[in-house]
Structure formats: structure tokens, C-alpha cells
Amino acid sequence: MDLTTRKIKFKERFDTITDTNLVARFEEFLEIHLSNKKIVAYTVQGEPLTKEMYVEKIKKAEKSVKNGYFTTVEDLEKEVENW
Template sequence: MDIDAKKIELLDWLLHINDESKLKKIMALKIVLDKEIVAHTISGYPVDKEEYINMVKEADERITSGNYTTLEDLEKEIENW
């Protein structure tokens, strides 16, 4: 089945959905699929461009406010493990 046939099949299926909860789930999936993934967290969670920019801004704010751990502090902490 080529892509055009798959699209038609999907459109037909969508047109016949009468369950509001299914439509909400499909819309949520659409939102996720429309976002461009630019990175992943350490745990593998996909991060879109907007989320990534927010993460960088938050990290920058923490650094600016002095809320970070230096390598030296981390090495001292590791010694106590």
C-alpha cells in the first residue's frame, strides 16, 4: 500500500470516529508528532525545541544565581560516599 492509499484509509477511519475520548487522544498524538525533537534527556525523554530552550534558560538562571555545584565540590562529596 503506497502512502496516498494509507492517508486515504486513515482519513476514512478518522471521519468515522464518534468517540470524543479517542479524538482527544489522536489530537494529543498529533501535537506530539508535530513537535520537532531536538534532543533527549538522560532518561531518553524526547525534548522539542521549545522545551530545550526553556531548559537552557533555566540552567542559565541557576548559574547566574550561583545555584550550581562546582567540580571541586562534587569531588569532595564523592569522597564521602
């Protein structure tokens, strides 16, 4: 199958999408790949991260820890005992 045919088939399938979150993920994917930004990591959900996005996530996580939003190993071990 040539590239033009693949694009047409993709567009037809894309037009059937009703999930706005999925469309947003496609938009983000295209933005990253078409802007030639280098992907340095992926989230556990498989979303690509540029260096800027990765650093922002780290800063956000550090802020959460600083504000006390974390689980200690001890608390996690207690939780596991109840599984």
C-alpha cells in the same frame, strides 16, 4: 497484528493506567508527535524535547547558575571522596 487490533489493545492497556504522571507523559508525547514538531534532544529520563522545550530548559539552567544554584568541581570531588 494489524493496526486496528494494536490500537484496541493499546487503548485497553491505557485505560488501566492510574499514574497521572504517566498519562501526562503520553499526552506530551502525542502532542509532540502529532503536531509534527521536530524532536532535537531527550532528557536523561528519556523525555523528548522540541527545539522550544530545549531552549527553555537551557534558559532555566542558565538562570539557576546565575542565581548560584550549582556545584563546583571541587565540591563534587570532596563529595566523591566520602562515597
